[in-house]
Amino acid sequence: MEKIQHDVAIIGTGIAGMRAAIAAAEKSDKISIALISKTYPIRCHSVCAEGGINVALREEDSFESHAWDTVKGSDFLADQDAVEFFVKEIPKEILRLDNWGCPWSRTEDGKIAQRILGGHAVNRTVFAADRTGFHIVHTLYERSLRYPSIQKYNEFFVTSLIVEDKEIRGLTAIDLKNGELVVFETKAIILATGGAGRLYGFTSCSHIVTGDGMALAYTAGAPLKDMEFIQFHPTGLVPAGGILISEACRGEGGYLKNKFGERFMSRYAPDRMELAPRDIVSRAIVREILEGRSFEGEHGPYVLLDLTHLGEEKINERLPLIREASIKFAGIDPVNEPIPVRPTVHYTMGGVHASFTETPIKGLFVAGEVACLSIHGANRLGGNALAECLVFGKVSGEKAAEYVLGKMRKEWHVNRETYEKEEKSLSDLLGKEGDESPYEIKKELNAAMERYFGVFRNEDDMKEGVRRIRRLKERYQNISIDDKSNAFNTDLIFTIEVGYMLDLAEIVAIGALNRKESRGAHYRLDYPKRDDVNWLKHTLAYYTKEGPRFDHTPITITKWKPVERKY
Numbered sequence: 047m048e049k050i051q052h053d054v055a056i057i058g059t060g061i062a063g064m065r066a067a068i069a070a071a072e073k074s075d076k077i078s079i080a081l082i083s084k085t086y087p088i089r090c091h092s093v094c095a096e097g098g099i100n101v102a103l104r105e106e107d108s109f110e111s112h113a114w115d116t117v118k119g120s121d122f123l124a125d126q127d128a129v130e131f132f133v134k135e136i137p138k139e140i141l142r143l144d145n146w147g148c149p150w151s152r153t154e155d156g157k158i159a160q161r162i163l164g165g166h167a168v169n170r171t172v173f174a175a176d177r178t179g180f181h182i183v184h185t186l187y188e189r190s191l192r193y194p195s196i197q198k199y200n201e202f203f204v205t206s207l208i209v210e211d212k213e214i215r216g217l218t219a220i221d222l223k224n225g226e227l228v229v230f231e232t233k234a235i236i237l238a239t240g241g242a243g244r245l246y247g248f249t250s251c252s253h254i255v256t257g258d259g260m261a262l263a264y265t266a267g268a269p270l271k272d273m274e275f276i277q278f279h280p281t282g283l284v285p286a287g288g289i290l291i292s293e294a295c296r297g298e299g300g301y302l303k304n305k306f307g308e309r310f311m312s313r314y315a316p317d318r319m320e321l322a323p324r325d326i327v328s329r330a331i332v333r334e335i336l337e338g339r340s341f342e343g344e345h346g347p348y349v350l351l352d353l354t355h356l357g358e359e360k361i362n363e364r365l366p367l368i369r370e371a372s373i374k375f376a377g378i379d380p381v382n383e384p385i386p387v388r389p390t391v392h393y394t395m396g397g398v399h400a401s402f403t404e405t406p407i408k409g410l411f412v413a414g415e416v417a418c419l420s421i422h423g424a425n426r427l428g429g430n431a432l433a434e435c436l437v438f439g440k441v442s443g444e445k446a447a448e449y450v451l452g453k454m455r456k457e458w459h460v461n462r463e464t465y466e467k468e469e470k471s472l473s474d475l476l477g478k479e480g481d482e483s484p485y486e487i488k489k490e491l492n493a494a495m496e497r498y499f500g501v502f503r504n505e506d507d508m509k510e511g512v513r514r515i516r517r518l519k520e521r522y523q524n525i526s527i528d529d530k531s532n533a534f535n536t537d538l539i540f541t542i543e544v545g546y547m548l549d550l551a552e553i554v555a556i557g558a559l560n561r562k563e564s565r566g567a568h569y570r571l572d573y574p575k576r577d578d579v580n581w582l583k584h585t586l587a588y589y590t591k592e593g594p595r596f597d598h599t600p601i602t603i604t605k606w607k608p609v610e611r612k613y
Contacts, residue, residue, distance in 0.1 A: 047228075047469075049228075049231055049460070050199075050228060050229070050230050052080040053077045053232065054077060054079045055235050057204050057238065057239055058416070059087035060091060060183065060240060061092040061432060062435035062439040063236070063238030063414070065139075066446070067081050067196050068190055069441075069444050070447040071190075072193075073444050073451075076454070081190070081197065081198045085200070087198065092179045092182070092435070094252060095178055095179025095431070096179065096367060097171060097178065098171035098174075099140065099172050099178065100166065100170050100171050101171075103137060103170070103172070104169075107168050109130070109134050112133040112166075115166050116133070116430060117129055117423075118606075119323050120420075120421075120426075120566065121424040121425055122423065122578070122611075123275075123420065123424040123566065123584070124421055125421075125602040126601075126605060128402065132433065132438075135440075136433045139433070140172055144158065146186075148185040150174055151172075151173050158172050159172065161173060161364075162297050163293050164293055164297075164321045164322055164324055164327065165321070166429070170429075173294065175363070175365070176294050176365050176366065176367045177366075179432060199219075202228070203542070205468060206265075207262050207266040207410070208464055212267065214232065214410050215232075216230050218465065222533075223533060225535055227469050229464075231460050233409060234446040235410050235446075237263060237398060237416050238442070239262075239416045241255055241260075241394035241397070241415040242257030242260055243391050244257075245257070245391070246276075247489075247492035248496065249288065249390055250282055250289070250290040250391070256543040257550045259398070260398060260416055261545075261547075263398045263405065265549070265589050267406070268398050269587055269597075270397065270398060270553055271397065271398070271585065272584050273550065274396065274554055274557035274568050274585060275394075275425070275566060276394060276554065277324060277325070277426055278325070278328040279293070280293075280302075280328045280330075281293070281296075281385075281387040281390075284346065284348040284386040285345035289371050295368055296321060298364050299355070300351050300356070301352045301355075302350070302351055303384065304340060304350075305340060314333070318613040323613065326613060328501050329501055335347040341386065343386065348387060351384060351387045353368075353381075353385070354384065372385050393415065393426055395422045396418050399586060399599075400418065400419055402438075402441060403441050403442040413441070413442040414434065425566030479526050482522065483525065483526070484544045487548075488540075488544045488547070491518055494511050494515060495554075503571070504572045508558055512552070512556060515548065515552050516593075522544065527541055552593060553587045553594045556594060560585070562581070564576060584600070
């Protein structure tokens with residue numbers, strides 16, 4: 047078997063993963079770091095982020111205000127100690143990126159510009175036009191080239207974490223170029239693999255966002271937390287739901303209108319209007335659809351996002367990507383006519399249970415969307431995701447480095463039996479000759495999640511959704527993989543990803559069914575009120591062969607007691 051040895055292995059090369067690698071390298075040049083990705087680093091999903099990053103930089107803002115907006119936006123499910131740490135650290139990251147060459151948009155006097163996004167009290171979102179993620183990724187990638195201790199393993203697909211006595215020993219991965227299974231022997235692993243948006247069909251998430259890291263950690267023994275909270279972004283382009291129409295459009299002054307020309311947000315959030323948090327705006331749009339005030343097209347119902355009053359100069363300066371995407375994918379120039387939109391799945395609030403990036407498995411750390419720390423609680427505010435990736439990417443890199451520095455004299459090796467067991471599992475999967483297609487199973491899974499676990503939920507629908515997911519899991523045991531080759535076997539990788547998604551879908555479904563309240567992105571028509579007496583707590587899901595076992599853990603409250611959430 048081929049073995050590769052590193053002190054730290056980082057899985058995922060988006061903003062969280064690359065920031066972690068840089069932090070670990072800067073902590074000590076004695077540490078060897080593997081940066082592992084199933085794609086090339088600059089093709090990560092982080093490049094799709096548009097709107098910006100929240101940070102208190104100006105006198106009219108404060109850490110207290112940013113933290114309060116985040117906690118309130120989370121519908122009081124966020125852990126407030128993590129939020130307070132997060133808002134104090136992000137200014138350092140913004141200025142550091144500025145020094146590293148990130149081309150932030152500027153005001154006329156040369157200061158870093160800030161706009162406002164939904165749920166925030168002031169303009170606190172720094173941005174690079176509407177390509178913020180793209181520019182951060184390239185800045186971090188260029189910075190990572192300075193460190194000889196960081197070695198990149200592009201196009202390696204991780205299949206398992208190796209854990210002995212609740213401690214990390216390494217991982218197995220398929221080298222996609224030749225199909226060979228490789229063992230990485232490592233003392234620490236940082237998961238930075240992103241979310242699980244591809245559980246749904248109409249989603250802004252890239253096709254690589256299949257929840258790999260969550261599923262790997264789950265089967266290795268780390269619980270997943272708050273997976274029932276799936277964020278729907280209000281404005282996905284119709285018909286191409288994978289194209290996000292950034293919240294920056296509303297931050298720059300865009301209006302949402304129904305078929306009668308009404309700015310309908312006055313009915314749902316009269317104070318904040320289009321700048322209410324995403325869960326509220328998404329529900330408002332779906333209400334307009336359900337109550338017959340939307341437009342009907344060949345690709346389904348939609349409302350309009352009107353930017354025409356902003357003018358061509360402002361759109362070209364602040365929203366050039368939105369204009370380009372609208373023209374290219376919908377044949378609409380937002381300078382002249384409104385954009386058709388409806389809610390699209392965008393973000394996974396839940397993830398691997400961790401405290402300040404440390405999981406219950408020794409040597410396993412998490413950062414970014416794969417993690418649930420919990421900053422976002424039941425609903426993430428726009429502009430807080432990239433901030434979390436930077437802050438806790440750095441924290442995870444430093445913590446992993448400190449962890450392995452304490453073990454530099456300790457050696458361990460992955461035994462051959464572990465390798466052979468994983469090799470046999472993959473060989474058995476590749477050799478299956480059943481009558482089920484993984485592509486059809488994925489299609490039906492997407493349909494079930496859309497139908498039963500959408501913006502609005504109820505018990506009868508969710509029970510049927512759980513039954514369908516479990517039937518799909520049974521059918522998955524009888525799949526067939528057509529491509530039996532080794533090099534770049536995308537059929538095999540897709541099939542493994544579908545297995546990951548089926549495990550995660552079951553957790554999302556049962557967690558949503560169990561949570562008998564409405565909170566943030568989890569809205570139940572049969573339980574339309576928030577229930578702090580019974581449900582002011584996190585959900586934990588543990589792996590068992592029979593399916594997920596659920597438990598709960600308390601919220602950390604430092605300053606802010608739950609109050610009614612109004613906008």
